[in-house]
Amino acid sequence: MTTPSSSPSPSPSPSPSPSPSSEPLPAVRQGTAADLDAAVLLLAESFAEDPICRWQVPDQERRALALPGFFRLFVEAAVREGGLLVTEDLSAVRIFAPPGPVADGFDPSVLRALLGPDTDRTQDILRTLADHHPDDRPHYHLVFSAVRPHLRCRGLGTATLRHVLDLADRDGIGVYVESSTTRSRKLVLRHGFEALPPIRLPDGGPSLYPSWREPSGPPQARA
Numbered sequence: 251m252t253t254p255s256s257s258p259s260p261s262p263s264p265s266p267s268p269s270p271s272s273e274p275l276p277a278v279r280q281g282t283a284a285d286l287d288a289a290v291l292l293l294a295e296s297f298a299e300d301p302i303c304r305w306q307v308p309d310q311e312r313r314a315l316a317l318p319g320f321f322r323l324f325v326e327a328a329v330r331e332g333g334l335l336v337t338e339d340l341s342a343v344r345i346f347a348p349p350g351p352v353a354d355g356f357d358p359s360v361l362r363a364l365l366g367p368d369t370d371r372t373q374d375i376l377r378t379l380a381d382h383h384p385d386d387r388p389h390y391h392l393v394f395s396a397v398r399p400h401l402r403c404r405g406l407g408t409a410t411l412r413h414v415l416d417l418a419d420r421d422g423i424g425v426y427v428e429s430s431t432t433r434s435r436k437l438v439l440r441h442g443f444e445a446l447p448p449i450r451l452p453d454g455g456p457s458l459y460p461s462w463r464e465p466s467g468p469p470q471a472r473a
Contacts, residue, residue: 275409281334281343286325289334289343293321296396301456302430306375307368319364320372323356324394333393335410342406344395346414349388349423352380374452382449382460384426389462390418392427392438411441418465425463435459442466 281289294317297303307313328334328345335344347353355376362369383391392414397406418425428449429435439445443461450457 275405275412276337276342278335278337278342278409278413280332281325281329281336283329285334285336285340285343286322286329288340289325289336290318290322292340292343292396292398293325293345293394294318296399297321297394300430302375302451302458305451305455306371307365312366312368316365316368321394323360323364327353328393335413337406337409341401342395342397342410344407344410344414345393347391347393348417349390349421352383352385355380371455374455378449378451379428379458384462387424388421389424389426390414392425407437408441411438415441415463418463422465424465426460428458428460430456430458432459435461438463 297317298313303313303317307316324345325334328347331348333346333348335346336342355373358369358373361372365372392411395407395410415425425443427438427443429438435443435445438461441463443463446460446462448457448459
């Protein structure tokens with residue numbers, strides 16, 4: 251939850267960080283409806299032991315059943331909005347939201363059909379994230395990303411991230427992300443993001459770790 255903070259003020263523009271690898275990044279393309287099932291499966295598997303998802307659906311068996319349907323809601327929306335990125339072999343996927351009004355939340359009856367007794371916690375997560383979202387300025391929002399476990403540390407996640415950062419730099423606007431672990435936040439901090447105060451979920455839930463990145467390119471090459 252990377253994917254997927256008190257209304258954060260953007261930090262001063264950081265110097266752009268170089269790509270952590272000098273190797274060419276894998277090719278990334280916009281995902282389509284044909285990629286939906288593969289993207290859902292990869293996200294559900296990757297987030298099965300994520301601390302936020304474990305709090306969202308504490309029972310392991312229920313979580314395994316619920317997460318595919320939950321992530322399908324996001325992937326379907328991303329396909330409609332042009333916010334799904336995949337590598338050609340579908341070994342990496344990223345969901346992002348382009349600049350514009352934040353979409354309304356999902357129909358509560360749909361969430362309850364998918365999540366049953368875990369609906370309230372899910373709504374708590376979505377509500378808390380919405381309350382802390384920086385909706386006072388245009389930006390790209392990094393929502394979820396996943397890479398097949400045996401292919402991590404090969405630049406796949408960086409490739410999908412770089413695609414969004416390039417769009418933001420082209421448009422001269424920021425990028426916002428909530429990381430579900432401090433480790434995943436360290437990864438985005440290497441790409442010019444600045445850490446914002448943690449977001450604590452209610453009722454003793456875990457924290458998310460938001461970050462903001464100012465653009466490093468146009469308009470007018472930031473002159």
